[in-house]
Amino acid sequence: MHTIKSNEAFGHPKGLVYLFFAELWERFSFYGMRALLVLYMTKQLLFTDDMAFGVYAAYMSLVYVTPMIGGILADKILGFRKAILLGGILMALGHFFLTFEHPIFFYGSLGLIIVGNGFFKPNISSFVGDLYKHGDHRRDSGFTIFYLGINFGAAVAPLMCAWVAASYGWHYGFVLAGIGMVAGLLVFKSGLKNNVFENKGLVPDENLYKQKHLGIPKGTIITICAFLAVPIFALIINYHQFEHYLVWIVSAFLIIYIIYILTTVSLTEKKRLLIAVYFTALYALFSAIFEQAGSSLTLFADRNVNLVGMDAAGTNSINAGFIMLFAIPFSLLWTFLNKRKANPNSAIKFGLGLLFLGLGFLVFALSAHSVDAFAKTSMLYLIVGYMVLTIGELFLSPIGLSKMTELSPLKYVSFIMGVWFSANFYGHFFAGKIAKLTTVNEGEANMFSKGFFGQVVEFVTGITPEIASQNSDNFQQLYSYLSVYASFGVITIIVGIFALLISPIIKKMMSCVH
Template sequence: MTTTNSNEAFGHPKGLIYLFFAELWERFSFYGMRALLVLYMTKQLLFTDDMAFGVYAAYMSLVYVTPMIGGILADKILGFRKAILLGGVLMALGHFFLTFEHPIFFYGSLGLIIVGNGFFKPNISTFVGDLYQKGDTRRDSGFTIFYLGINLGAAIAPLACAWFAETYGWHYGFVLAGIGMVAGLLVFNKGLKNNVFEDKGLVPNQEIYDSKWLGLNRGKLITILAFLSVPAFALVIKFHEFEHYLVWIISMFLIGYIFYILSTVNADEKKRLIVAVYFTVLYTLFSAIFEQAGSSLTLFADRNVNLVGMDAAGTNSINAGFIILFAIPFSMLWTFLSKRKKNPNSPIKFGLGLMFLGLGFLIFALSAQSIDEFARTSMMYLVLGYLVLTIGELFLSPIGLSKMTELSPLKYVSFIMGVWFSANFYGHFFAGKIAKLTTVTQGETNVFTKGFFGDITEFITGITPEIAMKNGDNFQQLFSYVSVYASFGVISIGVGLLAILIAPIIKKMMIDIH
């Protein structure tokens, strides 16, 4: 079913345009800072690789756990509009405070961004789904266009922020990221003033919102508590080695709340919710491998790739650049295939997404076949690997965003969107563990250089531990990277094949959802 009315532009609701640009600028700020973070820690703050990966993984994982809380608060009290505005303000402050080189400001800034993202990220994505009626065939296309906005920001930001950081100093790069967040807020606010969202995204129950506790209405109280929670998240990042305790706490909360939802919904909604959890588990694996991009792949590019035309921070824009090229063609492809009833169903798309991801990392590993005397590889492999895993991302990530809004029971939609983003929490937590496998200790090798995976690594890269150690530190570091990439590439392809095999069972549980 496709609905049309006067409040549309380019075949989609007008609100999509404003959410597209608001998300574009928000992601500009987020990915601009992310591209600088590991390099800033290792080069300016002089953190070890191990410590930088730990801080980065803790920060990036927490950024994706707070959306569960922000989703619940938007569902019950705030509504999408107020949650997005609150989140944007917190994130803008976080980026600007990074300009002060002091541990309190460094960890506090990361805490502000974590809390702000919790209010902003799940609710703007859910807001997109709210623009379309259930069964609207434009939904997947709309989310793919929205995903283009995410990646326009993600493509421009690393190049722009890296140039400012390189030319004027690290802190100017962070300032530019903050300006991007302010721009996103202004675009969203303009959409509110122009009433393009009509009656969507408002406070769900004004009476509950206005009810008093400690002399304040619940809406204002949430704002105060949001700011007060920042030091707690800053401390978790500071003492990131204890983050696994938080993983257990969040896991118990998630499992408990999902079982609660299962007890309140009908049989069809139960099946769909189980599928939403299944998709989230697959996305967790995807995220854990894919998110080497901001950590170990950035250092791999810096140390072991002959870069042309950009620095290591700028390589973070390659993936987003390919999404810009392919998002609209993929959006048109899904619409084209739907009209001919040949559009692969979502479980198959998830399996294909994982297989393309794995192939991309095999290409990164294959780059070892072309190393020079300085243990540096051709940039061609880096670009080609990013191209292939980007195709995998387009099969999986925007489709997952779209399906969460369809699979979740209506009154829990923002929470379920938060559950979807929890895949990034777990993904980044495990991505940090994977990245740490690439760190080099003199005379030692990682677990993927021996046995079955060692054979795979040798077959793909042509390098053995003995060859790497004989040729010095640079070769040993390169071997550490490519052995991990080859092994996780194979794992991803294997899980993708399994997902395709069981796709008919999963599709049946989705009832009438494609």
């Protein structure tokens, strides 16, 4: 039985409370700024929609590339503490610089946030894992609580920053996001001051950190290089139309570095690392489907749902709202099942996560049965669909965060956390491709309107291409959305069932990691 110690709070290490609030405020700043970004570009900077979407997609992709680099540097030289502080400072500067309306400041700000996120995001998540010893059954529960902090920030920030921007001006909205980041840094600093992390997260090798090149210590060189990298990322965003080349570069880097790690670790660590890669691949698929929330699902809500009490942009907060509702019950559920030795292993949880995600999208597709004369469907299906896919997210995303810290070879834990976040990079890239499948081009048949998927779509929605073509343009757009959702819902369910079937093999390869 686990006894409560003086360095614990609510049955978890006290450091979790500080990391929870630091991450909450960092996510407040990130999602607050993100909520304003596309609107700011189209309404204030007068970018075309294509330009705004291109910049947004490149920015969101790059935000999930830099954690790999930040993870490597923290593992080898900086340690979690210094990496988190450096990342937080860079991100705060990025938010504040957005208040200056000039292309150099605009792209430079996005560059600062991208580089800062690379140092902050993987290392604060790895730090949470570091609070628990291997085999500590509170780990999944702790990560679910941590995940609640992420989503509380994500739910509140868009509403607050959007209100401030609308009431007082865009720049005040960005300032509020910046203040959120500073608040996160102050919380983290107070945790360091109160020594709640004890001896965790320190520089791994003081001699290496202080080793000088051209009279400058390595730690200082990293800080200088971080700032020098900002204009490089700013240029990549500016020339976002070449993003597919970046996908190939990142993939090549990942494969080469993972192969290198495999040559340096034991057989048990090799197996665990391959499972970490397998979980990341499943998460990339999950992310590509899930991230329709910010693109095609928002347009679907705008054009084809009878919204009550909120506009289409507001529907983006439904997911985070359900996370806040369910995160603590899920955390308690894992603890309850642990005590009864009935907690399903991570391989099963991943399969269930994909199953629920697929079911959520089938619920969206089923909304066809409530369609009215204006080709609009009941909002109830949208809310229930979001609720179901949120359950899927809680089975998979926080559990994945937890498992990366356990499955990683000790020397590479932050890099592997960066690999986990790269799933979002691929997810955002492919989410854009999936969203484009929902667009209606006159004279072109929908790729999901015939064959196996055509039968699936007809079975789920009751609509055929012939019925759609005989109705209004708005009805054809509805059919386009729902045919994609039904088809990808079924694909995701099939992958989820496959993941459940092979879960005993995966569990065996994880060797002692639950």
